[in-house]
Each structure stands twice: as structure tokens, then as C-alpha cells.
Amino acid sequence: MSRNNILAVDAMGGDHAPEAIIAGLDIAAERHKLAHFLVFGDEARVAPLIAVTKRLKQRCTLRHSSEIIGGDMKPTVALRLRDSSMRRAIDAVQTGEAAGVVSAGNTGALLALSKIVLKTMKGIDRPAMAATAPSAKGDVVMLDLGLNVVCDSRNLTEFALMGDVFARIVLGLPKPSIGLLNIGSEEGKGDETLNAAAAALRESPISKQFYGFVEGHDITAGTVDVVVTDGFTGNVALKTGEGALKLVGELLRRVFTAGPLAKVGYIFARGSLKRLKEVLDPRRYNGAVLLGLNGVVVKSHGGTDELGFAHAVDVALDMIANDFNSRIAEGLTAMDSALLSAKPAATQNV
């Protein structure tokens, strides 16, 4: 079996583990006929779940691990557990047994363990978390979503590069447009870091894809395919957008149950509303990727169900099949030589 078809899975991470994790693998296994899952977790709890379907029995290899990293556990504590399901799953990528790993567990621990075990890619200063979000013009990629609270202009430039490759693979776009999130679209808006990053991107090999600054409302408007920002702003923006969508869902429920006439309206509108719900379904966007590590690492939302977890597995297998990391490495080399040849301008700007 090709290593590229093997995905390591942390069966014990997330609010509904291990049940939702294994049920999610069953869904993913149907979609990806060649995929095989190296599952790490408590054998007593996970084995009976795998035994449920023939497909799971064929496509999963269970490895017992004795420890679990809790949702509230500090990364420093998590790092000390050598036999946690998360650690063992990441180890499998490091040893080459698996091509990537998916976990719905503690984000801080996943990052800390991935950095220690897999290491950050050569040429990348800091990994970033990326995911897709809905927009009026189709899905968009956003990063960083929370790993790096403070970023310098080099970090933002690297995020743009990684976001570009990510959008090519996950959204299937030949030349994704890239925007830097700011509080105005005119040059000079925002702080020095943003303006230095914009200057560096204008000198970079992806300069033709660089749109310039975008604002919060541009994310859902689909003004650009890739929205680049620091982890603090990205995390707040993502959660604010999710919250606003949730609010509308809640208000829709209220207005359609407000009286007998509204309920009749609901019956007729049900089909349309269901389609809307499908488009905005957060499970469709589940699976944030930790970019910039030596290996594909995908973080599933901790509260997701099996459908959401299956989507996170889709993302991981897509990244692996498209050889994401090699393409990042190529992009980095191209960017560095461009910055080198344009050194006077670049040095001045960065």
C-alpha cells in the first residue's frame, strides 16, 4: 500500500470521541476507496466501534494508546505524555508510516506536538492555521486562524504563499487572488507590519495574484480567494462570522415559529431553507490545516459530528494527494530567489 494512502487518526480527541471519529472514518472510507486509516486510541473503546461495519474492519488498523490529551490540558503537560493517541498519531507521520494526521483534540497540544515531532518546514518561520469559509462567490481560504497572535511582515508573506498553494489544491483554482486583511483598502491603512507585507508581496513571485488590502466584509463578499491575516484577527473574524451566521439561523427559526401563518410559510419555504442551511453548514467547512509543518496535519473542530469529521479527513487526503508540502517548498524557493534578486527594494520594505 502506498504511504500516500495512509492517514493517522487520533480517535480520542474531541467532544464526541471516539464514536463520532470512527463513524466519520466510515463515511470517509466510502468516499476514498484507496484510503487506509491508522487509528490510535483506547482499544477497549475503539475496537467495538470499528467492528460495526465491514468497511471499517477492512480499512482501519487500530493501535492501542494508553493516554488521552484532554481539551483543557496545557500544551506543556500534553508534551510529556508519550503514549497519548494524539502523540502516537503524529509520531506515525514522523516515522513515515502515515502521510498525514487528523485530530479533533486540543489545538494547542496538536500544534506543540506537531512542531516538536514533525518540525517546521525549512524556510517557514511559523506554521499557520488555514480553513475555508463560505462567500457569495464560492469558498474562500482564510489564514492564520489563531496560531500566531502577533505576526511580522515576513510571517504574513509566508502565510500568503502557503494560502496560495492551499487554495490551488483545496479550491482547485489555477491562480487564486490574495488579499491582506486591513481596516481600509487604501495604501498606508493599518500598521507598518501590514504595509511592509503588502510591499513584499508586490515584489514576490505571486505579485500578480496579490489584490492588496481587503476589509472584513470582503471575506464573505468573496472579493479575493485567500484572506491573509495574523492569528488574533483571523480567529476573531472567523468566530464573528460564524456567530453572525448562527444568529440568522436562530432568528429564522424564531420568525418561522412565531404564529400559525408563519408556520404555513415554513412548510412551503422548507426546501429553500434546507438548501441555504446546506450551503452554510459549518460541517462543510470543518478541517483546519496546520500549514508549514513537515507533514499534513489537520485539526477537526472538537464539537463536530461524524459528517464534520469525515470532511476534515477529506481535506487531509486532498492535501496528501496533491503533494501539498512539496509545492509549498517550491513556492518558498521561488519567493526567496525573487526577494534576493529584488533585494534593495525588498530590504527596504520588509
Added chain:
Amino acid sequence: MSRNNILAVDAMGGDHAPEAIIAGLDIAAERHKLAHFLVFGDEARVAPLIAVTKRLKQRCTLRHSSEIIGGDMKPTVALRLRDSSMRRAIDAVQTGEAAGVVSAGNTGALLALSKIVLKTMKGIDRPAMAATAPSAKGDVVMLDLGLNVVCDSRNLTEFALMGDVFARIVLGLPKPSIGLLNIGSEEGKGDETLNAAAAALRESPISKQFYGFVEGHDITAGTVDVVVTDGFTGNVALKTGEGALKLVGELLRRVFTAGPLAKVGYIFARGSLKRLKEVLDPRRYNGAVLLGLNGVVVKSHGGTDELGFAHAVDVALDMIANDFNSRIAEGLTAMDSALLSAKPAATQNV
């Protein structure tokens, strides 16, 4: 006529000025029977608009001003125009002729002119922009929305204090709860500035109202009544939330026009959808307030129509009627004496 009933109005700011401005004053004049408007603008264009209704003729005093501050004009350029409608309207507050000012013009110019003409309140380091937004539990107050790209912990503490008074007046809440926007709710999340501000708020006279850290999704969930953040994050969060709401509106339109059955559904659902639209109508949230200046300064969205502008006028008159600035001053005194008496802890934390 009491000065407290007189509002200065920049008739020339915004995309639909002066028509939408004057039409908005007509709506506001009906709601506020005692209000009088000191209107600054190009007499040749504004006088005919005021002449349209008897109410406007009675309730407006037009003062000609020869210059207009364009939407793209740099604040430094705007400061040099001594006879702009915006400048003259702010001057009227400074001389005591009016108790506040409303403009739909250039935000940067409005801030720069207000700071120079009215000055920042004693005890406030920097003004902040606040507005209300919808949540599942009613309206919430958010600040800063873009004036201060980088903030220190003292700024954030002052924003919390001003947001508290603002929420008491505009939302009518006796003891609004206050949250600091962060990327996690646990202590220690985010940067030092946020943690120092949280520590200071725990020692402050409004400590009982301080909820702690909140995340992006808490804004629309209505977890707290007042969401405090720096101007960069606040601006991005506000626009991202608005963008997400707009996306749902756009998608709703699409699903309800997708086929004959959906159109029938729309006919039955129309009443419910209209109610939803009213709740989320951005015009209901129009009127951002520049807090911390010696005078009430309200910024209307530049693209709003007369209904939206009338709402911005409502906000200004509410602030004036409730003596906003005196209450901020009282709050500042109380906070300073509390911080003074708790000095060792405060100094350590701030």
C-alpha cells in the same frame, strides 16, 4: 430654546448628501418634538430641500458653508478648510451653540477635526468609536470600531468605562456586562495588553460588571452587553459580521428565486422574512459615536439613506438628553480613585 435641544448637522457629508441628510432630519424631527437642527451646507443646494416640508422649515436653521470635505480627503487637508460644513458644525458645538454634531462624512476628518476643535475629555487618553450591533439576546455595544489601531491596556480600560456608560444610555441597561474580545476565554489567552487590561478591570469600580474574555462568536450570541477591543480588531469584527449577515440575505434571495416552488414558498414566507430583515436592518444600527470628546459627535454611515441618518440623529439626541459626557467624567473620577487606592496591584498589572 435649551442648548440641549440643538444639534449641529453636516448636510454635505455622505454618498447621498444633502438629500438623504435633510430627508433624515424630517423623520427625526417628527420623533423628537423639541429638537432643533443647526444645518451647515451649501445654501443653494440645501435651502430648497428644507423648503419642502413645513416641519423642516420650522425646525432647521440653515447656515451657509462654502467648502465640502470629500470622502477621500486626507485629514491633514481637511483640517485646513475653515469653512467646510463639517468644520462649521463641529465649531457650533465648541462655541456652545449646539450640544452635539452628526455627520455622514469622512471618518478620519471627523475625528481629526473633533479632536482639534473639541479636544479629548480630561482623563481620557484617546477617543473611541462605539456602535450597537444585533445579538440573539438584544442589541450589544461594541468599541473601538477603528479609531485606534494599536491600544495599550489603559486605553482598553477607558473604552470599557465609556462603553459601560454608553450601554446604560443607549440600551437602557442598569448594569451592563462587559467583555474583552480575545481568542479564548481562559485567563492568559491573547497578548500582555489584554491580560493587563483584564487585571485592571478586575480592580476597577466596574469590576462586578466585568465578565472576562469573550470570543468572536460571543458578540452575536449576546454573551455580554459591551464588547471591548482595539480599533483594528473591532473594525474587522464589525465588518465581518455585517458581511456574514449580507451573505445570508443574498443566499436567501437566491434560494427563494431558484424555481417556481421556491417562489410560492417565498410568498408564504414573505411576512416572516420581512420581520427578519427588519431586525437585522443595518439602518437600525446606524450612528457610531466618537466617545471621549468634549461634546457628542456621531458618525453616520456614508452610504445610508434617510432612515439610517434619522437613526444616527436619534443616537445623538439620546446621548445629549442623558448627559453622556458628565456621566463619563463621573465614571473616570471613580475609576481613578479606585485605581489609586489599589495602587500596588494596579501598577503591577497595568
